[in-house]
Amino acid sequence: MPAFPALPAFPAFPDAARDAVRDDVLRANLRHATHTIRDKRARAVAELEDWDRLRAAGKAVKDHTLRHLDRYLLQLEEAVTAAGGTVHWAADADEANRIVTELVRATGEREVVKVKSMATQEIGLNEALEAAGIAAYETDLAELIVQLGHDRPSHILVPAIHRNRAEIRDIFRTEMGNWGRPAPDPLGDDPRDLAEAARLHLREKFLRAKVAVSGANFMVAETGTMVVFESEGNGRMCLTLPDTLISVVGIEKVVPTFRDLEIFLQTLPRSSTAERMNPYTTMWTGLGPSRGADGDGPSAFHLVLLDNGRTDTLADETGRQALRCIRCSACLNVCPVYERAGGHAYGSVYPGPIGAILSPQLRGTGSAIDASLPYASTLCGACYEVCPVAIDIPEVLVHLRERVAQGGPATRDGIRVRIRPAQRHTAERAAMRAARLLMDHPGALRAAERLLARARRLAPRRLPGAGRAWTDTRELPSLPAESFRDWWARERGNPQ
Amino acid sequence: MRVALFVTCVNDALYPRTGIAVVRLLERLGVDVDFPAGQSCCGQPQYNTGYRYETEPLLRRTAEAFAGHAYVVTPSGSCAAMIREHYPRIGRKAVGEGRGSELAALAEDLAPRVYELTEFLVDVLGVTDVGAYFPHTVTYHPSCHGLRGLGLGDRPRRLLAAVKGLDLVELPGAEECCGFGGTFAVKNPDVSTAMGADKIASAAATGAEVLCGADNSCLAHLDGLLRRADAPLRTLHLAEILAATEEEPLP
Numbered sequence: 001m002p003a004f005p006a007l008p009a010f011p012a013f014p015d016a017a018r019d020a021v022r023d024d025v026l027r028a029n030l031r032h033a034t035h036t037i038r039d040k041r042a043r044a045v046a047e048l049e050d051w052d053r054l055r056a057a058g059k060a061v062k063d064h065t066l067r068h069l070d071r072y073l074l075q076l077e078e079a080v081t082a083a084g085g086t087v088h089w090a091a092d093a094d095e096a097n098r099i100v101t102e103l104v105r106a107t108g109e110r111e112v113v114k115v116k117s118m119a120t121q122e123i124g125l126n127e128a129l130e131a132a133g134i135a136a137y138e139t140d141l142a143e144l145i146v147q148l149g150h151d152r153p154s155h156i157l158v159p160a161i162h163r164n165r166a167e168i169r170d171i172f173r174t175e176m177g178n179w180g181r182p183a184p185d186p187l188g189d190d191p192r193d194l195a196e197a198a199r200l201h202l203r204e205k206f207l208r209a210k211v212a213v214s215g216a217n218f219m220v221a222e223t224g225t226m227v228v229f230e231s232e233g234n235g236r237m238c239l240t241l242p243d244t245l246i247s248v249v250g251i252e253k254v255v256p257t258f259r260d261l262e263i264f265l266q267t268l269p270r271s272s273t274a275e276r277m278n279p280y281t282t283m284w285t286g287l288g289p290s291r292g293a294d295g296d297g298p299s300a301f302h303l304v305l306l307d308n309g310r311t312d313t314l315a316d317e318t319g320r321q322a323l324r325c326i327r328c329s330a331c332l333n334v335c336p337v338y339e340r341a342g343g344h345a346y347g348s349v350y351p352g353p354i355g356a357i358l359s360p361q362l363r364g365t366g367s368a369i370d371a372s373l374p375y376a377s378t379l380c381g382a383c384y385e386v387c388p389v390a391i392d393i394p395e396v397l398v399h400l401r402e403r404v405a406q407g408g409p410a411t412r413d414g415i416r417v418r419i420r421p422a423q424r425h426t427a428e429r430a431a432m433r434a435a436r437l438l439m440d441h442p443g444a445l446r447a448a449e450r451l452l453a454r455a456r457r458l459a460p461r462r463l464p465g466a467g468r469a470w471t472d473t474r475e476l477p478s479l480p481a482e483s484f485r486d487w488w489a490r491e492r493g494n495p496q
Numbered sequence: 497m498r499v500a501l502f503v504t505c506v507n508d509a510l511y512p513r514t515g516i517a518v519v520r521l522l523e524r525l526g527v528d529v530d531f532p533a534g535q536s537c538c539g540q541p542q543y544n545t546g547y548r549y550e551t552e553p554l555l556r557r558t559a560e561a562f563a564g565h566a567y568v569v570t571p572s573g574s575c576a577a578m579i580r581e582h583y584p585r586i587g588r589k590a591v592g593e594g595r596g597s598e599l600a601a602l603a604e605d606l607a608p609r610v611y612e613l614t615e616f617l618v619d620v621l622g623v624t625d626v627g628a629y630f631p632h633t634v635t636y637h638p639s640c641h642g643l644r645g646l647g648l649g650d651r652p653r654r655l656l657a658a659v660k661g662l663d664l665v666e667l668p669g670a671e672e673c674c675g676f677g678g679t680f681a682v683k684n685p686d687v688s689t690a691m692g693a694d695k696i697a698s699a700a701a702t703g704a705e706v707l708c709g710a711d712n713s714c715l716a717h718l719d720g721l722l723r724r725a726d727a728p729l730r731t732l733h734l735a736e737i738l739a740a741t742e743e744e745p746l747p
Contacts, residue, residue, distance in 0.1 A: 014684045021686045336673045340690045376684065378677025378691075379544060381644035395585075401546030432542050436550040439505060439537040440557055449509050469685035474692075474720030477510045484503050484512035488519075488531045 010347030012372035017341035026162055026342055033161045034333045040274030041330060041386070047276070048266070058263045059390040062324035065221075065255055066314060072221040072254045073305065079224025083286020085301040090248075092308050093123035099304050100125060100213065100246055101132045107244050109134075109210045115228060115235040116140035117215030118156065118327055119248045119306055121349040122362075125213065136213065137179070137205050139234040141198050148175040154343025154351060156329040157272050162342055165189040172197050180204050202234060212238040212298070216249045217326065218264060219303075222257050225285045226303070229268060229278045239282050245298040250306050252314075252323040264326060267388040271328035309362035315411035318399040322358045324389040329354075331383035331393060337376055346373065353383035357396040364412060365404050371422050374400035405429065428466075442485075449483040456481075497621075498528040500565035502558075502610070504572045504712075505537035511712045517739035518571050518613060521628075524739075525621060534561035540578040545679045548586060552599060555583055559602035567620065568610045571735045573642025573711050576612040581645055583607055612642060613735055614651040614710060624654045629742040631661030635704035636734075637695065637718070639711035640673050652710055652734055659737060665702045669694075676717040692721045700729050710734045 010016065020026055045051050065072055077087045090096035104112055112129065114120065114136050126136040126147075138147045145160040146153050149171045153159030160168065169189040176183045176197065181204050183197045214235070218227040226247055228235050239245060255261065269278040284297065292299030314320050332338050332352030343351035347369035348359040356377060360370040374397050377383075383393040402408060405428070407421040421429065438445055456479035462471040470476070482490075499522065503515040519529050539554035558579065562568045570576050584607055587600030617623055636656060642648040656664050675681070675691025682688075696718055699707045707722075707729050709715045719731040732746075740746045 014686065017684060018686045021690045027690075336675070336691050337684070337687055340687045374546070375680065376687075378640070378673045378675060378680045378688075380640035380673035380677070382640075382671075382673070385644055398544060398546065401544070402548050403546075405546030406549055428545070429547070432545065432547045432550050435537075436539070436542055436547075436554060439539075440553050442534060442536050445505075445508075445536055452509065466682050469682040470720070472685065473689040473724060474717060475723040476720065477716050480510065480512050482512065484508045484515035485531075485533070487512050487516060492531070 010367075010369040012368040013341070013345055013347070013376040014372060016345035016347065016369075017337075017376070020342040020345055021340050023342075025164070027340065029162055029164050030339050030342055033158065034339050037158075037274060037333045041271060041333065044270040044274040044276060048270070054263055054267050055388055055390050058267055058326070058388055059324060061255055061260050061263060062326075062389055063321075066252065066320060066323055069251065069254070069314065072256055073251055075221040076219055076224060076254055077305075079220075079222065080286055080301075080303050081224075083224050083288070084291050085224065085286040085303055088302060088304045090304050090306050090308070096123050096248055096304050096306050096308070097125055097128035100248060101129060101134065103244070103246055103302055104129065104134050104211055105132070107211050109244075111135040111137065111209065112211040112213050112246075113205050113209040113238045113242065114138050114143075115212065115214035115238045116143050116159075116230065117213070117248065118349055119215045119250050120213060121153065122250075123248070123306065123308060125248065137209075139202050139205065139238055140230070141195065141232055141234070144198055144202070145171060148172065148179065152344060153349060155332060156327050156350065156352070156354075157332075158329075162344070165191065165194065168194055176201050202237075206234075206237040206241055209238070209242045211244045211246065212242040214239060214245065214247045216247050216253055217268070218261060219249055219254045220256075220258050220261065221254050223285055225258065225283050227261065228282045229280070230282075231273060231275075231279045233280050236280050236282050239284065240297055243292075243298055244300045244302070245284075246302045246304065248304045248306055250308070251310050252325075268326055268328050271326075271330040271386070271388040309364075311414065312411040313358075313361040315416075316361065319357065319361050319396050321391050322354065322361060322396060324391055325354050325358065326389060327354075328388055330386040330388065334382045334386050335377075336380065336382070337378065341376070346376070348373075353377060353393045353397075354391070357391075357393055357400060360400050364410075365400065365419065365422070371404045371424075374398075374404060431466075446483070446485055449485065452479055453482055455479075497526070497567070498530065498565075499567040499569045499616070500530045500532055500562050502535055502538075502562065502568050502570040502575065503531070504570060504575045506712050506716070507571060508536075510716070511733065514571050514712055514733040514735050517733070517735040518569070520744070521626060521735060521739040522569070524741075525617075525623065525626060527621070530565070532561045532565070538575045538578045540575060540582075541678055543578065543582060543586070548589065551586060552590065555586055555599060556602060559583075559606045562606060562609070566609060567616065568606070569613055569616045570610065571613045571710065571733060572713070573612050573639050573646055573648060574713060576610050576615075577641040577645035579610045580607045612646055612648060612710070614642075614648055614655055615646065617655060617738075618651045625658035626655065626738050628659040628738045628740055629661055630659050630737045630740045630746065632706055633663040633665060633702075633704045634706045634708050634732075634737065635665045635667040635699055635702045636670070637667055637674060637699065637707060637709045637714065638670055639709055639714045642710055643671060648710075655738060656708065656734070660742075662737070665704050667702060667707075668698050674714045674718055676714045678713070681717055688717070689721070692717055696721050696725070696727065696729065700727060704729065706737075707731045708734055708737060 583603035587603035
């Protein structure tokens with residue numbers, strides 16, 4: 001059975017969310033998990049008196065780097081090459097997958113171990129490797145649960161957040177044996193038992209693997225250093241044990257200097273796992289001074305720099321701030337929409353508020369899911385408030401809504417294009433225009449209000465058309481006898 | 497002191513009693529109230545749904561209606577945030593698109609003169625005890641645009657706490673969005689309803705008789721859910737509680 005069975009195209013967000021909202025187990029799992037991490041994050045952040053300044057500094061470093069991205073990427077390439085690494089440039093997912101597949105093939109190996117990586121998920125690397133006859137094993141506990149469950153990740157940091165302990169035990173019991181060492185029998189659903197089962201299963205993989213694939217949280221331009229943050233130690237196993245290490249990293253992950261890491265070493269762990277310090281932070285620079293000659297560390301290192309829509313996003317003055325994202329997932333954990341809809345509804349490896357602005361920019365707004373994502377928010381602003389690099393997610397959401405609803409300029413594959421308004425918004429556009437025309441003529445508005453007041457006995461309990469979405473679950477406000485405007489004219493005699 | 501009331505289109509057409517309460521409250525505090533008849537809608541529904549061009553004439557109309565008024569007071573955090581936060585943004589975008597600086601100038605001129613009601617009471621008039629009387633148990637839901645957009649902080653709760661006879665109980669998870677979100681309520685009805693259901697459940701669990709808010713759009717959504725559920729809790733705009741006195745109690 002393939003690890004990643006082909007899934008149908010993603011439906012628009014409201015349709016996908018409907019099922020999630022009705023799944024009581026999923027909602028309970030999500031509510032418990034997001035509220036726990038949300039409260040812990042708030043406490044961890046409150047401990048730092050200079051949080052606001054760290055946030056501003058993180059934003060400034062990222063903005064500066066993005067502004068001079070070309071220069072820093074070339075500097076990075078030079079530093080990585082000087083340290084014995086090889087740099088590859090990938091314009092899109094296909095090119096990145098092709099490069100990695102060829103690199104693995106050249107080693108003669110048929111399996112790789114993986115450090116959890118958003119970039120490789122974004123490009124569908126596991127599926128591409130599988131098509132080439134190469135098995136890719138996820139080693140992060142939550143990614144392992146997702147992979148064994150023939151599932152999709154639903155959270156940036158906790159990909160199996162939608163699963164509870166009992167479900168995980170069942171997945172381990174039935175699936176582990178198909179992929180390597182089976183789960184101990186009997187297996188309880190105590191976290192310790194589950195972790196031990198995963199440890200035993202993964203240890204076999206670490207010791208056998210000759211090739212590892214990772215991403216990176218940061219890349220330092222001045223030194224060529226790659227940085228991976230993780231919590232379980234599995235990443236360090238993958239990054240040090242195999243002979244060949246291939247890292248696929250989005251070009252926006254570069255920072256200018258080693259010292260810049262100081263900011264993110266404080267803000268990332270607190271924002272993501274509510275920890276003061278990250279448990280495992282692995283840094284490597286090319287092959288290091290020994291070049292693997294002493295058997296310590298890989299003897300070949302490849303860095304695949306991934307664009308895949310990032311320079312197009314960079315061309316957008318409002319939208320480019322999404323590239324500041326350090327993938328901490330604080331916005332997911334605080335988002336009331338994510339909490340009800342779950343990660344799968346976002347139809348992307350980047351769920352939640354950041355996914356709602358990142359995916360439609362990386363992929364364009366052409367598909368039903370990408371056109372619906374900018375609307376998957378109440379604009380409540382909680383995501384902006386917690387973002388450690390101050391991405392104004394509501395601002396970008398409205399900006400992208402504008403692109404969907406009324407069209408406008410955008411950059412696709414490096415070419416400036418004019419996006420046409422989405423066709424399915426025709427009726428809405430007419431309604432918005434009609435409302436504006438009415439509002440722009442207070443005399444007509446006043447007449448309409450009077451008509452409404454006179455018709456209040458006829459007010460239906462359920463509305464047709466788009467209004468049905470309101471009246472299916474909610475009563476309409478009762479209509480007043482007269483508008484405020486008329487009350488004022490009657491009481492205060494304001495000439496109209 | 498003289499202020500212009502921006503009643504908002506929702507209050508004008510659906511909740512006139514909120515506008516009337518603001519007039520009574522401000523007049524009781526010795527403020528003269530004008531109601532410029534040229535006003536209508538701030539354009540928030542259009543703007544937040546992605547129709548910026550449709551918003552521009554409404555920006556112009558709103559700015560012209562309130563030209564020359566030193567204080568524009570509105571009983572809606574989201575409409576105040578629209579004018580203060582987004583009007584300047586819309587103006588800058590128009591400039592960026594090479595359509596002159598007129599819209600930007602109108603926006604920049606109006607934005608700093610607009611006050612949400614509780615800001616005006618606490619910051620400008622300098623009062624927290626407005627002499628109101630409301631002998632009921634009340635819980636307060638801070639709407640997102642007031643809370644995070646305008647940074648209203650504890651102003652509304654301080655005003656409520658000073659009301660004679662009023663027993664203010666804290667709403668658990670108060671800062672979580674109620675799920676209204678303008679057109680979100682009809683574009684994503686399932687998530688919107690789920691969020692609202694959790695909010696009214698939290699409010700009901702406080703044992704309060706009244707769920708108070710300072711934005712009638714959010715209250716319309718919550719009230720709609722409460723009435724569909726036949727729940728005993730009722731919703732009230734903050735202005736109506738603040739306007740109530742022993743001599744003139746709420747009807």
